[in-house]
Amino acid sequence: xxxxxxxxxxxxLRARLFSQRTxxxxxxxxxxxxxxxxxxxxxxxxxxxxxAIAMPPYLPILDWADGLIPDFTGTFYNFSFLxxxxxxxxxxxxxxxxxxxxxxxxLLIGYPMAYGIAKxxxxxxxxxxxxxxxxxxxxxxxxxxxxxxxxxNNGILNNLLIGLGIIDQPLPMLHNDFSVYVGIVYxxxxxxxxxxxxxxxxxxxSLLEAAADLGAKPWKTFLAVTLPLSxxxxxxxxxLVFIPAVGEFVIPELLGGPDTLMIGRVLWNxxxxxxxxxxxxxxxxxxxxxxxxxxxxxxxxxxxxxxxAS
Amino acid sequence: MSDTAEKRPGPHKPSGWAVPGGDPYIxxxxxxxxxxxxxxxxxxxxxxxxxxxxxxxxASGCGKTTLLRMLAGLEEPTEGRIxxxxxxxxxxxxxxxxxxxxxxxxxxxxxxxVAQNVAFGLKQEGMGKGEVEExxxxxxxxxxxxxxxxRKPHQLSGGQRQRVALARALAKRPKxxxxxxxxxxxxxxxxxxxxxxxxxxxxxxxVTFIVVTHDQEEAMTLSTxxxxxxxGVIQQLGTPSExxxxxxxxxxxxxxxxxxxxEGTVSGTGAEGMRITAPEAGIDIHVDAGQTxxxxxxxxxxxxxxxxxxxxxxxxxxxxxxxxxxxxxxxxAYQGSLSIYQVRLADGKLVRVTTPNLTRTAERPIDWExxxxxxxxxxxxxxxxx
Numbered sequence: 001x002x003x004x005x006x007x008x009x010x011x012x013l014r015a016r017l018f019s020q021r022t023x024x025x026x027x028x029x030x031x032x033x034x035x036x037x038x039x040x041x042x043x044x045x046x047x048x049x050x051x052a053i054a055m056p057p058y059l060p061i062l063d064w065a066d067g068l069i070p071d072f073t074g075t076f077y078n079f080s081f082l083x084x085x086x087x088x089x090x091x092x093x094x095x096x097x098x099x100x101x102x103x104x105x106x107l108l109i110g111y112p113m114a115y116g117i118a119k120x121x122x123x124x125x126x127x128x129x130x131x132x133x134x135x136x137x138x139x140x141x142x143x144x145x146x147x148x149x150x151x152x153n154n155g156i157l158n159n160l161l162i163g164l165g166i167i168d169q170p171l172p173m174l175h176n177d178f179s180v181y182v183g184i185v186y187x188x189x190x191x192x193x194x195x196x197x198x199x200x201x202x203x204x205x206s207l208l209e210a211a212a213d214l215g216a217k218p219w220k221t222f223l224a225v226t227l228p229l230s231x232x233x234x235x236x237x238x239x240l241v242f243i244p245a246v247g248e249f250v251i252p253e254l255l256g257g258p259d260t261l262m263i264g265r266v267l268w269n270x271x272x273x274x275x276x277x278x279x280x281x282x283x284x285x286x287x288x289x290x291x292x293x294x295x296x297x298x299x300x301x302x303x304x305x306x307x308x309a310s
Numbered sequence: 311m312s313d314t315a316e317k318r319p320g321p322h323k324p325s326g327w328a329v330p331g332g333d334p335y336i337x338x339x340x341x342x343x344x345x346x347x348x349x350x351x352x353x354x355x356x357x358x359x360x361x362x363x364x365x366x367x368x369a370s371g372c373g374k375t376t377l378l379r380m381l382a383g384l385e386e387p388t389e390g391r392i393x394x395x396x397x398x399x400x401x402x403x404x405x406x407x408x409x410x411x412x413x414x415x416x417x418x419x420x421x422x423x424v425a426q427n428v429a430f431g432l433k434q435e436g437m438g439k440g441e442v443e444e445x446x447x448x449x450x451x452x453x454x455x456x457x458x459x460x461r462k463p464h465q466l467s468g469g470q471r472q473r474v475a476l477a478r479a480l481a482k483r484p485k486x487x488x489x490x491x492x493x494x495x496x497x498x499x500x501x502x503x504x505x506x507x508x509x510x511x512x513x514x515x516x517v518t519f520i521v522v523t524h525d526q527e528e529a530m531t532l533s534t535x536x537x538x539x540x541x542g543v544i545q546q547l548g549t550p551s552e553x554x555x556x557x558x559x560x561x562x563x564x565x566x567x568x569x570x571x572x573e574g575t576v577s578g579t580g581a582e583g584m585r586i587t588a589p590e591a592g593i594d595i596h597v598d599a600g601q602t603x604x605x606x607x608x609x610x611x612x613x614x615x616x617x618x619x620x621x622x623x624x625x626x627x628x629x630x631x632x633x634x635x636x637x638x639x640x641x642x643a644y645q646g647s648l649s650i651y652q653v654r655l656a657d658g659k660l661v662r663v664t665t666p667n668l669t670r671t672a673e674r675p676i677d678w679e680x681x682x683x684x685x686x687x688x689x690x691x692x693x694x695x696x
Contacts, residue, residue, distance in 0.1 A: 209384050210417035212404040214431035215482065224430070228421045 047281035048074035078282035095263040099245035102184040106192040114196035175257040183251035192237035199233025239298040335360045341390035350376040352542035363519045365529040368539035382411045410484040414491040416475035418463040425459040431482045449477040489521045563613040572612045596632045597691040611694045616662040618690035628685040
């Protein structure tokens with residue numbers, strides 16, 4: 001009886017291990033393990049190492065000299081260091097401010113665009129979506145570079161405004177926060193539009209008709225039905241803009257001024273100019289912790305909408 | 311189509327819905343709706359009176375839903391006018407019409423509770439908070455959902471959602487309620503009980519109901535009058551019994567209930583009746599006079615309902631002299647309350663006969679492949695010219 005039970009258990013265990021489900025799920029897990037978890041562990045290890053003028057420029061965190069049980073020789077100094085110099089805190093706060101403002105700008109520009117595309121007749125819809133995705137066909141770097149030509153003192157925009165007689169002195173539009181906002185909003189707008197579009201396009205038309213039928217004028221229908229039901233799209237789009245914008249390096253580097261402080265730039269400087277890998281890693285880990293909060297909110301929302309949909 | 315329908319009432323006009331005097335409440339006048347090349351509704355004229363429970367019946371794609379949506383203002387007619395209580399509705403947006411609709415999908419707002427759904431229309435009117443709460447409670451009481459006020463739609467069963475949709479549509483006390491396939495998503499048992507609930511609510515509130523359905527049984531049960539639609543045209547308009555007992559076209563006869571159609575030619579007319587030579591039946595079929603103006607020689611069809619045909623065993627030949635044919639039982643379907651026989655005639659035509667199972671076991675049951683007599687009276691056949 002018990003032997004049969006054990007055999008049954010073994011068989012069940014084998015069936016479980018080699019079930020189709022496992023086979024399908026294994027590759028993504030291996031992928032995540034290799035390309036996400038392993039680098040993360042390396043960076044984490046770096047962040048608690050001591051810096052050294054050596055090759056590589058840090059000391060090991062474990063000392064095996066005493067035999068079997070190694071001594072922990074790492075340090076959390078790198079993290080406390082982040083708070084001793086307000087450069088880091090200011091850079092974090094500034095990054096979050098820039099990312100937040102850019103996200104809101106993307107939402108304000110992207111929502112009407114996504115709405116317009118979702119409401120467009122079928123034949124137009126694909127063409128309009130294509131136009132949203134079109135910039136991706138050119139290198140991100142080149143597109144950001146192009147903004148220099150547009151925004152600089154002798155650039156297209158200033159020349160146009162002067163030519164039209166609207167201004168007589170070129171406006172300082174490059175190498176300040178303004179140009180960073182322009183760059184981020186321009187670069188990340190498609191990431192706002194696409195999830196919003198996906199959400200708005202599958203909106204049940206009969207809900208809007210029902211609202212109208214119950215006496216709601218179009219703008220009230222929008223506020224009471226369309227907007228609340230598009231919250232998952234708004235959250236998804238905002239996360240897709242906010243998270244990468246916080247750590248953005250290329251745009252502030254190319255378009256920002258010398259005093260545009262963003263954490264991505266700080267990280268770059270620590271890594272390549274100061275060659276302080278441990279502090280750079282600590283900056284990266286701290287940024288990750290900052291971003292975990294919005295990611296968790298996002299996941300929570302996703303879970304809730306999935307539940308409601310099923 | 312509908313004007314010819316008015317001109318040719320059946321000889322025994324059944325009692326039932328009598329069109330009341332006075333002005334029609336809704337007047338659909340020569341309404342046509344085209345979607346590109348496709349004509350969804352083709353020059354329909356129709357009057358509906360106050361407190362009616364009116365059904366638009368037809369197969370999918372017959373234009374019934376389009377007609378309903380035009381009443382709600384969700385579509386605009388390409389041609390023609392719709393008058394509601396004497397007022398021209400063309401160009402009036404849905405949110406300004408004193409009409410509410412119950413959608414086929416129910417279209418409940420998924421992010422709102424049951425109570426918020428029902429309150430939605432009332433809030434648009436700018437009704438006070440206390441009054442809204444009172445009305446919502448009253449409406450949920452009407453559909454017996456008081457306990458579910460705080461639930462979200464996805465936490466309800468199909469039947470409960472249907473009742474929320476009804477409560478929401480009724481909350482504003484509309485003069486006219488449009489119902490698009492209100493019971494289609496419910497299972498049979500629930501559908502039957504809900505039918506009676508709908509009728510009770512309609513009687514209680516005195517609201518005019520227009521119901522779109524493809525289910526002829528539902529239309530028969532619910533309605534004061536039925537308009538049978540096909541390809542954007544009203545084929546026939548009448549009370550359920552008129553439409554069933556006196557179908558005017560082959561389409562209507564076939565769509566409502568089941569029917570045996572015998573194609574033939576009129577071979578004699580007289581005061582006592584009409585004789586139709588029907589090669590399919592192998593005999594001359596006699597029908598009552600006065601139901602059609604078909605002349606001798608005209609090709610027509612005779613429609614006979616299965617329950618109006620009597621079936622008898624070989625040695626039990628009916629004594630009447632006409633409308634008697636012989637056949638062989640091809641199939642028997644026992645359905646509990648009644649049995650359906652499919653009888654093959656001499657030239658292969660299959661005739662459907664239903665008999666109620668009045669006793670628990672018949673003494674001498676009719677069997678498969680048994681020769682039988684079929685017979686019916688003069689009043690049973692309906693002559694169809696189109």
